[in-house]
Amino acid sequence: MTxxxxxxxxxxxxxxxxxxxxxxRVPLALxxxxxxxxxxxxxxxxxxxxxxxxxxxxIRFADLPGPWRVIGESAAGRxxxxxTNAGDSVRIFTGAPLPAGTDTILIQEEASREGDTxxxxxxxxxxxxxxxxxxxxxxxxxxxLIRAGERLTPARLAxxxxxxxxxxxxxxxxxxxxxxxxxxxxxxxxxxxxxxxxETNRLMLAAQLADLPVDLIDLGILPDRQEALKxxxxxxxxxxxxxxxxxxxxxxxLVRPALEAAxxxxxxxxxxxxxGKPMMAGTLGDTIVLGLPGNPVSAFVTALLFVRPLIxxxxxxxxxxxxxxxxxxGEPLAANGERTDYLRAELRDGRVLASTLQDSAMLxxxxxxxxxxxxxxxxxxxxxxxxxEILDLA
Numbered sequence: 001m002t003x004x005x006x007x008x009x010x011x012x013x014x015x016x017x018x019x020x021x022x023x024x025r026v027p028l029a030l031x032x033x034x035x036x037x038x039x040x041x042x043x044x045x046x047x048x049x050x051x052x053x054x055x056x057x058x059i060r061f062a063d064l065p066g067p068w069r070v071i072g073e074s075a076a077g078r079x080x081x082x083x084t085n086a087g088d089s090v091r092i093f094t095g096a097p098l099p100a101g102t103d104t105i106l107i108q109e110e111a112s113r114e115g116d117t118x119x120x121x122x123x124x125x126x127x128x129x130x131x132x133x134x135x136x137x138x139x140x141x142x143x144x145l146i147r148a149g150e151r152l153t154p155a156r157l158a159x160x161x162x163x164x165x166x167x168x169x170x171x172x173x174x175x176x177x178x179x180x181x182x183x184x185x186x187x188x189x190x191x192x193x194x195x196x197x198x199e200t201n202r203l204m205l206a207a208q209l210a211d212l213p214v215d216l217i218d219l220g221i222l223p224d225r226q227e228a229l230k231x232x233x234x235x236x237x238x239x240x241x242x243x244x245x246x247x248x249x250x251x252x253x254l255v256r257p258a259l260e261a262a263x264x265x266x267x268x269x270x271x272x273x274x275x276g277k278p279m280m281a282g283t284l285g286d287t288i289v290l291g292l293p294g295n296p297v298s299a300f301v302t303a304l305l306f307v308r309p310l311i312x313x314x315x316x317x318x319x320x321x322x323x324x325x326x327x328x329x330g331e332p333l334a335a336n337g338e339r340t341d342y343l344r345a346e347l348r349d350g351r352v353l354a355s356t357l358q359d360s361a362m363l364x365x366x367x368x369x370x371x372x373x374x375x376x377x378x379x380x381x382x383x384x385x386x387x388x389e390i391l392d393l394a
Contacts (some may be wrong), residue, residue: 004272040146043164058102104384149318177238179219229258242368245294275360295360344369
């Protein structure tokens with residue numbers, strides 16, 4: 001492949017390499033951060049009865065302006081079991097069911113009680129049905145609450161649990177193998193010679209995937225020897241193999257030939273992206289392969305744009321691609337070239353400013369960035385105050 005593949009085409013072709021993962025049912029506590037594999041409907045009605053929204057007294061609206069007899073108490077989980085007649089009231093607490101025959105809550109600040117006699121003490125009588133949460137106010141049995149492909153956020157988990165679900169259908173976790181390649185690499189914290197470099201892409205990638213439903217397999221640092229790479233790749237048992245380094249065209253960039261020697265089929269290589277042009281994608285048996293550049297910023301950006309969305313897609317996300325938003329430019333930007341460009345940037349006082357240095361090997365600017373400015377191919381120069389698209393970084 002000699003031409004650069006546009007990002008949208010690269011994602012479309014990558015998606016075409018996938019097959020759905022198996023569905024499993026897991027307890028609610030294990031479903032956090034995953035995606036619903038099926039539509040989730042309410043198995044019950046919430047509230048299941050008319051409830052009090054305030055502490056006070058349950059009365060009949062028709063009995064206003066009182067007085068009333070207090071004949072009992074209704075608390076959450078322990079309602080009043082009797083019936084009420086004209087002139088009766090029941091002491092009631094927030095979340096408690098309304099006693100039969102009552103329809104309005106007189107809050108305690110509006111009431112004056114002496115013994116079992118209750119009188120109106122507020123500025124005016126309450127409206128009919130005031131301070132009552134009616135049965136089915138939140139949802140009714142059979143309602144569609146969560147669609148397949150929506151992420152199971154904390155609020156959606158609470159909704160599913162309240163709707164009567166103790167477990168949910170999700171795709172199984174994605175098995176992701178991560179490898180770094182390069183004879184110059186050493187483990188972080190180890191002594192570093194002049195020709196060596198601490199290897200941090202694996203830990204950076206693992207951290208980027210920490211909120212996703214993955215089982216990570218660390219393949220470590222692999223040497224720049226084609227036979228060793230081939231054997232390591234052949235032994236992989238994962239849904240996705242992610243490599244960093246060795247994906248370009250130098251004499252020591254051996255990932256592609258080693259993958260092909262191991263039986264991989266490369267679908268595309270070199271995309272119209274800066275940083276991240278040398279990224280490759282293909283399959284090795286049932287394993288999808290993503291070869292990321294070795295430069296850390298390039299690895300970070302390609303992981304953000306391809307690895308994370310691919311995992312989300314495999315895990316059942318209906319909308320896996322990252323979303324941009326608009327921001328106001330704080331400084332001018334030059335016209336863009338033929339590749340989609342993602343510039344490290346910071347948000348300051350409501351405006352976005354691109355980092356001065358954008359070299360793909362420089363981690364300090366990435367660490368300080370709060371977002372990336374997305375620039376389309378051949379985008380014209382942009383002036384201070386113009387709107388630009390940004391991708392927020394967590």
